[in-house]
Amino acid sequence: MDVLFDFTPVFDNMGDILQAFWAVIRLTVTTGILSLILGTILAGMRVAPVRIFRGAGTLYVNVFRNTPLTLILAFCALGLSDTLHISLSTQSTVNFYWLAVFGLAAYTAAFICEALRSGINTVPLGQAEAARAVGLTFFQSLRLVILPQAFRSVIAPLGSIFIAMTKNTTVVIVASYVESAYIMRQLFEEEGATIPMFLAFAIGFMIITLPMGFFFGWLAKRLAVSR
Amino acid sequence: MTDSGVGPELSKDDSGAQDDIPGGGPLVVLENVNKHFGELHVLQNINLTIHRGEVVVVIGPSGGGKSTLCRSINRLEPIDDGTIMVDGKKLPEEGKDLARLRADVGMVFQSFNLFAHKTILENVTLGPIKVRKLGKQEAEKNAMELLERVGIANQAQKYPAQLSGGQQQRAAIARALAMKPKVMLFDEPTSALDPEMVKEVLDVMTSLAHDGMTMIVVTHEMGFARRAAQKVVFMADGQIVEESTPDEFFTNARTERAKDFLSKILTH
Numbered sequence: 001m002d003v004l005f006d007f008t009p010v011f012d013n014m015g016d017i018l019q020a021f022w023a024v025i026r027l028t029v030t031t032g033i034l035s036l037i038l039g040t041i042l043a044g045m046r047v048a049p050v051r052i053f054r055g056a057g058t059l060y061v062n063v064f065r066n067t068p069l070t071l072i073l074a075f076c077a078l079g080l081s082d083t084l085h086i087s088l089s090t091q092s093t094v095n096f097y098w099l100a101v102f103g104l105a106a107y108t109a110a111f112i113c114e115a116l117r118s119g120i121n122t123v124p125l126g127q128a129e130a131a132r133a134v135g136l137t138f139f140q141s142l143r144l145v146i147l148p149q150a151f152r153s154v155i156a157p158l159g160s161i162f163i164a165m166t167k168n169t170t171v172v173i174v175a176s177y178v179e180s181a182y183i184m185r186q187l188f189e190e191e192g193a194t195i196p197m198f199l200a201f202a203i204g205f206m207i208i209t210l211p212m213g214f215f216f217g218w219l220a221k222r223l224a225v226s227r
Numbered sequence: 228m229t230d231s232g233v234g235p236e237l238s239k240d241d242s243g244a245q246d247d248i249p250g251g252g253p254l255v256v257l258e259n260v261n262k263h264f265g266e267l268h269v270l271q272n273i274n275l276t277i278h279r280g281e282v283v284v285v286i287g288p289s290g291g292g293k294s295t296l297c298r299s300i301n302r303l304e305p306i307d308d309g310t311i312m313v314d315g316k317k318l319p320e321e322g323k324d325l326a327r328l329r330a331d332v333g334m335v336f337q338s339f340n341l342f343a344h345k346t347i348l349e350n351v352t353l354g355p356i357k358v359r360k361l362g363k364q365e366a367e368k369n370a371m372e373l374l375e376r377v378g379i380a381n382q383a384q385k386y387p388a389q390l391s392g393g394q395q396q397r398a399a400i401a402r403a404l405a406m407k408p409k410v411m412l413f414d415e416p417t418s419a420l421d422p423e424m425v426k427e428v429l430d431v432m433t434s435l436a437h438d439g440m441t442m443i444v445v446t447h448e449m450g451f452a453r454r455a456a457q458k459v460v461f462m463a464d465g466q467i468v469e470e471s472t473p474d475e476f477f478t479n480a481r482t483e484r485a486k487d488f489l490s491k492i493l494t495h
Contacts (some may be wrong), residue, residue, distance in 0.1 A: 014329040049321070050318050059311075066442045084341060101374065124340075126336060126338050126339075126340035127302055127342060127343065129336070129340060130334075130336065130340035130341070130399075131342070132303065132329060133301060133303065133331045133332075133333075133334035133336075133403075133426070134327065134329070134330065134353065134354035134358065134402070134403075134406060135327065135330025135354060135406060136354070136357060136358060137323060137332075138351075140357055140358075141297055144353065144357065145342055145344075148344050149343060149344050152344065225343045225344050225387055226343070226386065226388040226389075227343050
């Protein structure tokens with residue numbers, strides 16, 4: 001019983017734990033930005049007037065949304081790097097970091113695309129017609145009129161996706177060789193079974209994700225488009 | 228059918244038409260235009276010529292193809308066959324050419340369709356800045372003049388949802404005018420308005436007509452047709468049934484279909 005409630009390992013490893021969370025935050029920010037860009041491009045493709053774009057977008061979403069994240073990451077690490085020797089950096093740690101980031105971003109982008117597409121569907125058809133009638137091209141209408149309104153209507157669901165993504169960084173950490181986070185992997189393996197270690201990590205994630213949830217909720221209210 | 232006296236007289240362009248093609252020739256020409264919605268033949272062999280500076284009112288029963296006709300002129304509705312020429316050029320199929328043509332054709336919708344996330348001023352300046360590549364300052368100066376002209380300059384910083392329907396529609400007219408279009412299309416501009424707001428919108432449209440703007444107006448406002456139009460086009464069941472001057476049409480309609488329609492709307 002004593003071992004179960006002994007918090008000394010948490011305090012002993014505080015430096016390592018903080019370092020691990022720093023890795024989580026870095027992964028979250030880079031992956032978040034990348035997946036948002038990729039997801040937006042995909043959503044644009046899925047509503048494009050050109051059939052090939054629509055088809056490619058649909059194919060992408062269906063493949064990545066229905067493939068387990070661990071499989072994608074394993075493919076990135078083993079398939080892309082070890083077998084195909086695709087290298088993003090000569091330094092292997094940097095290489096694996098970016099492969100992991102791209103893997104998670106590719107996965108998350110499929111969900112962002114679908115959330116955005118449902119947002120695009122909430123924008124009345126008249127908005128697109130008015131944009132075209134003014135002489136904007138398809139790309140301009142999308143960028144200046146449709147997407148800004150679509151984003152505002154899906155901020156809350158996007159928030160959920162980003163929170164899920166934050167937690168998925170652990171999968172990245174466990175499934176690949178991200179060195180800065182290796183400590184976390186070790187701690188999971190060696191001390192993960194203890195309640196104090198579990199609590200430390202659970203609380204740590206809540207410290208990151210709870211404010212994210214509040215922030216997105218606030219943003220959704222603030223930017224709501226009144227019609 | 229061609230009332231050539233109207234064209235040259237009013238064409239001296241106060242309409243802001245660009246001078247790429249000088250004065251001559253009709254501005255909008257529809258030839259043998261056909262359009263189907265599934266089984267429904269909504270536009271049947273439509274032939275219509277609109278001269279520079281002419282105000283054409285399209286009236287007729289609901290579902291007769293009036294709106295479709297109006298929307299086909301800037302290709303918001305693609306047509307099945309026939310040709311539509313705007314200022315001597317055939318309507319492009321898609322892409323940049325079509326966007327350029329649409330910039331020259333102003334459109335005012337029944338439901339206003341102001342960009343909900345932008346202020347009134349931003350609504351009016353978006354096209355000039357992004358399509359005409361005007362500087363922000365110049366675009367804003369022009370926009371304020373236009374908003375002044377339609378009487379809502381004091382609402383420039385508000386969002387569309389904060390305005391009344393009549394104010395929104397006047398803002399939408401200003402947005403279309405900001406592109407300095409060659410022709411303006413009005414698709415039932417007063418049908419979604421409360422009765423007391425109809426007048427303020429019609430007043431703006433009437434003053435536009437008097438300034439020589441070429442206008443195609445789908446409407447049920449017979450008063451506006453009498454006051455401002457040079458030509459009335461009566462459409463029913465996808466066909467142009469009658470085409471004449473407002474005076475002649477309202478006092479002496481030639482076809483039974485038109486007489487029947489007029490008796491229904493003028494007697495209540």
